[in-house]
Amino acid sequence: MQRYFFKRFIRAVIVVWLVATTFFFALRMISDPVELLFSQSGMVTPQEKQAMREFLKLDSPIHIQYADFLFSAVQGDMGHSFRFRQPALPMLLGRLPATLELTFAALAIAAVIGSILGIVAALKPHTLVDHFTIFLSLLGQSVPVFWLGIVLMLIFAVQLGWLPATGRGDLSHLILPAFCLSTYPTASVARLLRSSMMDVMSQDYIRTARAKGLPETVVVIRHGLRNAAIPAITMLGLLLSRLLGGAVVVETIFDWPGIGSLAYKAISLRDFTMVQAASVVFGVAVVVTNFVVDMIYAWIDPRIRYA
Amino acid sequence: MLASCGKGSDPGAGSREAGGRKNSVTMAASGGASYVLYMDPTLQGLRFSPHTHVYDPIVRYNPGTQQWEPMLALSWERIDRNRMRFYLRREVEFHNGSPLTAHDVAFTLGRIKDPELASPVNGFYHAVSRAEVIDDHTFDVIGKAYGILPAMNVFMPVDQETFEAVGAEAYNLNPIGTGPYHFVEWELDNFITLRVNTDYWGETPKIEHVTFRFVSDRATKMLMLQSGEADIIDEVSPDMIDDLEKHPQIDVRSVPSHRTNFITINTFREPFDDVRVRQAMAHAIHWQEIIDKLYGGLGYRQAALSPKIIEHYDPDLEPYDYDPEKARQLLAEAGFPNGFTVDDPFKTPVGWMPIDNIASEVIVANLEAVGIRMGLWMAEEASYNDKWLNKDVTLGFFSCGNQMFAADFCYNAHFHPNFRGFYFNHPQLTNMLDDFSDTVDPDQQRAAMKEIQRFVHENVGYIPGFVGDFIYGVNAKLEWEPSSDERVYLHNAEWRSR
Numbered sequence: 179m180q181r182y183f184f185k186r187f188i189r190a191v192i193v194v195w196l197v198a199t200t201f202f203f204a205l206r207m208i209s210d211p212v213e214l215l216f217s218q219s220g221m222v223t224p225q226e227k228q229a230m231r232e233f234l235k236l237d238s239p240i241h242i243q244y245a246d247f248l249f250s251a252v253q254g255d256m257g258h259s260f261r262f263r264q265p266a267l268p269m270l271l272g273r274l275p276a277t278l279e280l281t282f283a284a285l286a287i288a289a290v291i292g293s294i295l296g297i298v299a300a301l302k303p304h305t306l307v308d309h310f311t312i313f314l315s316l317l318g319q320s321v322p323v324f325w326l327g328i329v330l331m332l333i334f335a336v337q338l339g340w341l342p343a344t345g346r347g348d349l350s351h352l353i354l355p356a357f358c359l360s361t362y363p364t365a366s367v368a369r370l371l372r373s374s375m376m377d378v379m380s381q382d383y384i385r386t387a388r389a390k391g392l393p394e395t396v397v398v399i400r401h402g403l404r405n406a407a408i409p410a411i412t413m414l415g416l417l418l419s420r421l422l423g424g425a426v427v428v429e430t431i432f433d434w435p436g437i438g439s440l441a442y443k444a445i446s447l448r449d450f451t452m453v454q455a456a457s458v459v460f461g462v463a464v465v466v467t468n469f470v471v472d473m474i475y476a477w478i479d480p481r482i483r484y485a
Numbered sequence: 486m487l488a489s490c491g492k493g494s495d496p497g498a499g500s501r502e503a504g505g506r507k508n509s510v511t512m513a514a515s516g517g518a519s520y521v522l523y524m525d526p527t528l529q530g531l532r533f534s535p536h537t538h539v540y541d542p543i544v545r546y547n548p549g550t551q552q553w554e555p556m557l558a559l560s561w562e563r564i565d566r567n568r569m570r571f572y573l574r575r576e577v578e579f580h581n582g583s584p585l586t587a588h589d590v591a592f593t594l595g596r597i598k599d600p601e602l603a604s605p606v607n608g609f610y611h612a613v614s615r616a617e618v619i620d621d622h623t624f625d626v627i628g629k630a631y632g633i634l635p636a637m638n639v640f641m642p643v644d645q646e647t648f649e650a651v652g653a654e655a656y657n658l659n660p661i662g663t664g665p666y667h668f669v670e671w672e673l674d675n676f677i678t679l680r681v682n683t684d685y686w687g688e689t690p691k692i693e694h695v696t697f698r699f700v701s702d703r704a705t706k707m708l709m710l711q712s713g714e715a716d717i718i719d720e721v722s723p724d725m726i727d728d729l730e731k732h733p734q735i736d737v738r739s740v741p742s743h744r745t746n747f748i749t750i751n752t753f754r755e756p757f758d759d760v761r762v763r764q765a766m767a768h769a770i771h772w773q774e775i776i777d778k779l780y781g782g783l784g785y786r787q788a789a790l791s792p793k794i795i796e797h798y799d800p801d802l803e804p805y806d807y808d809p810e811k812a813r814q815l816l817a818e819a820g821f822p823n824g825f826t827v828d829d830p831f832k833t834p835v836g837w838m839p840i841d842n843i844a845s846e847v848i849v850a851n852l853e854a855v856g857i858r859m860g861l862w863m864a865e866e867a868s869y870n871d872k873w874l875n876k877d878v879t880l881g882f883f884s885c886g887n888q889m890f891a892a893d894f895c896y897n898a899h900f901h902p903n904f905r906g907f908y909f910n911h912p913q914l915t916n917m918l919d920d921f922s923d924t925v926d927p928d929q930q931r932a933a934m935k936e937i938q939r940f941v942h943e944n945v946g947y948i949p950g951f952v953g954d955f956i957y958g959v960n961a962k963l964e965w966e967p968s969s970d971e972r973v974y975l976h977n978a979e980w981r982s983r
Contacts, residue, residue, distance in 0.1 A: 226600075232603070262522050262674070331712070344705060344714055446701070448867050
């Protein structure tokens with residue numbers, strides 16, 4: 179197990195390094211941030227641009243910039259935001275609680291509603307209920323979140339006035355963005371749980387449980403769901419990283435002050451250091467999530483750790 | 486990362502209650518490149534409304550009268566060609582009680598001009614070199630003959646003593662100005678809240694609390710206004726007007742802007758180096774249709790790069806009339822009786838200016854109708870800006886905002902080789918622009934500016950387009966009028982029926 183852990187850890191570090199390196203070079207290839215910093219003011223002389231380039235340390239050769247970046251990054255310094263002139267990493271980490279709050283709320287909704295839909299569909303296969311659940315799942319996986327977000331705000335904030343449209347505060351602020359973010363994972367969990375539940379419910383031990391005279395609820399939950407849920411739990415772990423990506427769109431629409439909305443603004447402002455730092459934070463989050471899922475999996479199933 | 490604010494503050498919910506009952510206003514301001522990045526006015530200012538509430542400029546331009554009016558300076562006079570003397574109001578204090586002095590002015594200007602700072606706003610002060618203190622309430626600004634007053638229109642002093650005591654970073658996060666509102670709280674890129682300054686040297690504002698929220702998405706801003714989470718939203722696009730006006734609690738208010746929309750032409754690329762081809766294009770585009778059908782009629786055709794509200798605008802300069810037949814004739818004279826195809830597509834940003842991309846579709850169709858065939862390339866603001874700034878545009882949609890209200894700003898910015906005159910420039914024009922900045926007499930300035938406007942117009946250094954209004958969505962109960970300088974002033978705003 180220790181060897182497996184070590185191998186996975188090294189792989190995770192390499193992935194984060196690759197993400198950081200790709201973003202570092204890609205950002206420098208696509209544009210010159212100095213020009214954009216002065217985009218409002220047309221009256222900038224070449225000397226002023228050069229002064230800004232030196233200030234941002236963009237005047238040294240790219241390999242030197244890269245070496246500086248790596249050296250600082252391993253010490254936890256992702257540089258100063260070009261735009262805000264503040265350390266980028268603390269700014270992003272300050273937003274982490276908001277993003278985690280939104281992401282875990284969406285995950286919780288996905289787990290609860292997805293499970294209910296999946297179980298109900300599996301217990302009533304090929305009925306109207308099942309078809310309706312499949313339809314909902316399809317909808318949840320295909321509807322674009324930017325559209326859904328606006329529709330939700332229009333109905334629940336503007337028309338009904340039940341919930342706030344934007345911002346972060348009490349629980350009422352969390353409902354719309356979390357629901358919006360949860361549609362895809364909810365649908366995924368429902369579909370996966372439906373198929374695995376149908377598979378489990380046809381097993382001999384379920385028949386045995388029923389033959390023993392156990393109540394149907396106990397059969398479904400204790401004997402059925404416990405076995406059928408394993409792949410769904412794994413999937414939830416993997417969906418967490420997808421949710422972090424989806425948070426960029428949802429946070430922007432709902433003006434939720436998380437890492438995603440800050441990353442979006444940094445991209446539109448061509449704030450290289452902030453985008454770089456955000457990519458590393460997202461990269462680390464995805465890698466850590468996958469790493470934890472892998473570890474749990476290996477712990478559950480010994481065949482994986484010896485493979 | 487937070488400027489004196491706690492976690493997870495909820496300016497939205499607060500203002501939703503406050504908007505109607507308490508004495509507060511929330512504005513959802515646009516995103517893009519217009520986020521408030523610094524509250525230190527030596528790094529940012531201009532169109533950014535929070536700054537104009539926390540700080541005051543030295544003078545202010547009145548677009549209605551086209552006159553410069555007193556703000557922190559009660560009066561001013563020209564000492565010689567390159568020196569103007571300003572007399573500060575004696576009663577003005579910073580929010581911490583320190584009196585405003587000429588030393589604060591000289592310190593602030595010195596900081597902006599400091600090459601070590603690499604201030605992004607330095608470009609607006611190219612006409613100004615330094616300030617000299619005469620006495621505690623008098624200072625001289627040394628610079629070019631024209632350009633000192635426009636610079637003082639955007640210049641906002643900081644309290645030198647506090648700035649030096651706490652350092653630039655702390656001052657930026659807890660700004661102290663002389664303006665009608667105290668700074669309260671700022672979550673970077675998210676919101677800023679302000680509280681009324683009851684000791685303000687001018688009339689005390691009636692609105693006690695002001696929140697600026699920075700919202701990226703236009704649809705979100707519209708929903709915030711409709712749901713009551715915001716009382717004012719900016720950058721309303723014309724296609725949103727009908728929806729907003731249906732709402733009984735919402736007004737749409739607009740004001741003539743300082744921003745001119747136009748088409749950049751790379752006059753150094755064939756066949757656009759031929760003035761007849763450029764004239765043909767100017768005659769080919771149906772701008773009035775664009776204004777009426779796409780911009781809700783809230784704009785006007787424009788011949789010069791300076792809108793009507795800028796001083797020394799030439800009212801006699803007529804725009805090129807829409808005449809496709811004349812355009813074809815000019816193309817034939819230039820050797821293109823059957824038109825021509827341009828390999829490089831027409832480039833346009835999407836959503837940078839309210840109707841940029843849809844107007845560009847009409848422009849491309851208009852050009853095709855007279856025989857100039859090309860594709861259309863669209864990108865978000867920053868990508869488009871990259872192309873434009875890297876001289877990688879043959880024809881492209883652009884605009885010039887003249888927030889300083891300087892008569893020569895857009896002409897220098899776009900046609901002077903020292904700045905961004907890389908799509909069109911001419912030695913004669915460069916001399917005219919340089920001479921203009923050395924001209925003192927207002928009549929001579931007007932005459933010189935007229936020549937500049939005519940030179941560029943006749944040579945079709947760009948294709949003049951239109952000036953569109955700034956459009957805002959406003960809670961109908963709020964008494965407030967938008968300003969042509971693109972800043973939102975809540976100094977005189979008040980709620981109608983409480």
